[in-house]
Amino acid sequence: MNPALKERDVSIVVPVHNEEETLNQSLISIRRQKVKEIIVVLDRCEDNSEKIARKHADEDSRIKIFFLHEHKFKTNYIAETVNFGISKAQNDVICIAEADTILEDNYVSSLLPYLKKPVASVSGRMIHLHKRFMHFRETITGTGRLIPRQIWEALGGFPDILACDTFFDLKLLKKGWEVKIIDEAILYDIRNYTMKQLAIRAIRRGKGRRQLGQSFFFMLGHGLYSLTKTPFGIVELMANVAGYFTTSRKATREDMRLYEVKRIKEIMRKLVHVFEAE
Secondary structure, rough: OOOOOHHEEEEEEEEOOOOOHHHHHHHHHHHOOOOEEEEEEEEEEOOOHHHHHHHHHHHHOOOEEEEEOOOOOOOHHHHHHHHHHHHOOOEEEEOOOOOOEEEOOOHHHHHHHOOOOEEEEEEEEEEOOOOOOOOOOOOOOOOEEEEEEEEEHHHEOOOOOOOHHHHHHHHHHOOEEEEEEEEEEEEEEEEOHHHHHHHHHHHHHHHHHHOOOHHHHHHHHHHHHHOOOOOHHHHHHHHHHHHHOOEEEEEEOHHHHHHHHHHHHHHHHHHHHHHHOO
16 A cells, blocks of 8 residues: 555445435535546436436536446345446545545545555444434444455455444454554535334444444443434344344354454443543
């Protein structure tokens, strides 16, 4: 990896599936990044997403639109959509920006200096614009991630598993690479989820954790950490637990151990910061 990477070395990949409510805001923020290429993948859209994407493409020559009409993956469609988008990108570094998020100005440029050996993945912190009392949230997600295209190719892309981003991190850690989160780089979740949507997401999150071989007590511990950031509903927490117990494990506990140790240290540092601030 070149330590002198510039924004012009970056392709932003935007997976889109019926995102007419948020796509315009998302693309406005993405266009403010000084990147060379923006790949929009329209995944079987049946709403006005294509119309919105084409409007932005007419205004910005960096935007290239591709269509994904069918899936081979059975579990995680967005993983396949992202892989498809990256395969069409021309640059050395990929930024994944889902269509329901807004990137803060200079988001990409603030992360690029950290993308050098041994760091193979760097991302910012997500903030939810719609404050919800009943919300069990993660502050770190797969969207907003910067990765070298060469490493994505070496690892075979994102797998067909619910928690594909975490599984990707596990493979990086096993190969001696590092994954870094920069709290000062911010992206915003702009989707105003209903309680039904939140419950479905929580069930999928629980299933994803189980697929990774993550321990049940670590999952609850992460929930307690989230409680220091925002209140969460018992309904959504129960949905997360239900998801955990209604799927089969795929990864081994030994695989997960490296990731859990890393995340526990990170959570402890953040907890100390919270208590010191108070």
